Amino acid sequence: ARDPVRVLVTGAAGQIGYAIVPMVARGVMLGPDQPVILHMLDIEPAAEALKGVKMELIDAAFPLLKGVLATTDVVEACTGVNIAVMVGGFPRKEGMERKDVMSKNVSIYKAQASALEKHAAADCKVLVVANPANTNALILKEFAPSIPEKNITCLTRLDHNRALGQISERVNVQVSDVKNVIIWGNHSSTQYPDVNHATVNTSSGEKPVRELVADDKWLNGDFITTVQQRGAAIIKARKLSSALSAASSACDHIRDWVLGTPKGTWVSMGVYSDGSYGIQSGLIYSFPVTCEGGKWSIVQGLKVDEFSREKMDATAKELMEEKSLAYSCLN
Ligand code: NAX
Numbered sequence: 334a335r336d337p338v339r340v341l342v343t344g345a346a347g348q349i350g351y352a353i354v355p356m357v358a359r360g361v362m363l364g365p366d367q368p369v370i371l372h373m374l375d376i377e378p379a380a381e382a383l384k385g386v387k388m389e390l391i392d393a394a395f396p397l398l399k400g401v402l403a404t405t406d407v408v409e410a411c412t413g414v415n416i417a418v419m420v421g422g423f424p425r426k427e428g429m430e431r432k433d434v435m436s437k438n439v440s441i442y443k444a445q446a447s448a449l450e451k452h453a454a455a456d457c458k459v460l461v462v463a464n465p466a467n468t469n470a471l472i473l474k475e476f477a478p479s480i481p482e483k484n485i486t487c488l489t490r491l492d493h494n495r496a497l498g499q500i501s502e503r504v505n506v507q508v509s510d511v512k513n514v515i516i517w518g519n520h521s522s523t524q525y526p527d528v529n530h531a532t533v534n535t536s537s538g539e540k541p542v543r544e545l546v547a548d549d550k551w552l553n554g555d556f557i558t559t560v561q562q563r564g565a566a567i568i569k570a571r572k573l574s575s576a577l578s579a580a581s582s583a584c585d586h587i588r589d590w591v592l593g594t595p596k597g598t599w600v601s602m603g604v605y606s607d608g609s610y611g612i613q614s615g616l617i618y619s620f621p622v623t624c625e626g627g628k629w630s631i632v633q634g635l636k637v638d639e640f641s642r643e644k645m646d647a648t649a650k651e652l653m654e655e656k657s658l659a660y661s662c663l664n
Contacts, residue, residue: 344421345373352580370400374410422463446476487603489619491582518648525644
């Protein structure tokens with residue numbers, strides 16, 4: 334039998350936490366043959382609720398779940414973990430300044446970076462979900478210098494999946510027949526959902542989305558804003574933010590990273606920039622990536638038109654601003 338993989342979920346008593354832990358325990362993240370041990374971290378005010386989640390995990394009798402740790406101790410939570418899904422963070426509350434929210438998250442991610450660096454497994458893969466996701470991941474990377482930068486990523490797969498969903502609804506095809514959309518940049522409303530290389534699998538072969546939709550006004554307008562604003566639309570409808578789709582996409586992100594992307598398909602991941610596509614190196618920026626053998630690589634050589642260039646640079650600019658804001662919080 335395989336050794337269990339230890340999966341850390343921070344903010345595990347929250348909404349996304351409650352949605353993702355059963356997925357991990359059922360093998361949605363790492364496959365149906367991979368046993369797991371869950372490490373759940375939350376903060377003191379949520380300690381009771383976290384205990385309740387642990388009770389439910391035990392009650393669900395998941396065959397793959399070989400152990401559950403529920404703790405408010407960061408060191409205990411991080412010890413020996415192979416995968417870290419960072420969902421915990423400080424949410425923006427009404428009337429709060431951007432800088433105050435940033436400052437809270439910078440101190441959380443700085444502390445958790447050190448705990449991961451000291452106590453996680455050497456090859457630990459990190460996915461930051463909590464907002465501002467790209468910048469929290471950047472802080473984590475800066476304060477965990479011994480974790481390879483390739484192992485620190487943030488979630489834009491939800492945006493990617495939202496874009497696939499919009500195309501599938503519009504063209505009236507199965508979502509699994511749509512592929513190779515791209516989310517460029519920040520997981521924020523400046524992200525650029527790009528369909529220029531996306532295709533749909535039809536009975537007469539693969540067709541470009543641009544050819545099938547044949548409505549540039551929609552593709553360059555409402556499609557983009559719908560994907561960018563989808564989070565807000567869900568909050569408006571549900572009075573709560575998206576949790577099941579975020580949890581599911583986080584599983585997709587880790588699964589593809591660990592087990593690989595299908596041939597001919599790429600996905601979007603927030604990863605540190607090596608300067609590809611002229612994006613300032615060191616930023617955590619969402620790129621199209623393929624994964625193989627537990628490693629991602631940025632898809633190279635895609636044509637970028639002027640419309641795309643402008644949008645890719647605008648979201649990079651926002652990330653540079655977030656980076657300076659985050660650094661100003663460190664002093
Ligand atoms: P909740 O407020 O329901 O849960 C957050 C949990 O984190 C709470 O239980 C809280 O006690 C805990 N927490 C706070 N500080 C912590 C710390 N220092 N260590 C450990 N746990 C801590 O929020 P939820 O709806 O679950 O969303 C979680 C995060 O995901 C938010 O930051 C949210 O903005 C972000 N999202 C990111 C998405 C993405 O695609 N990247 C999409 C969904 C979501 O909006």
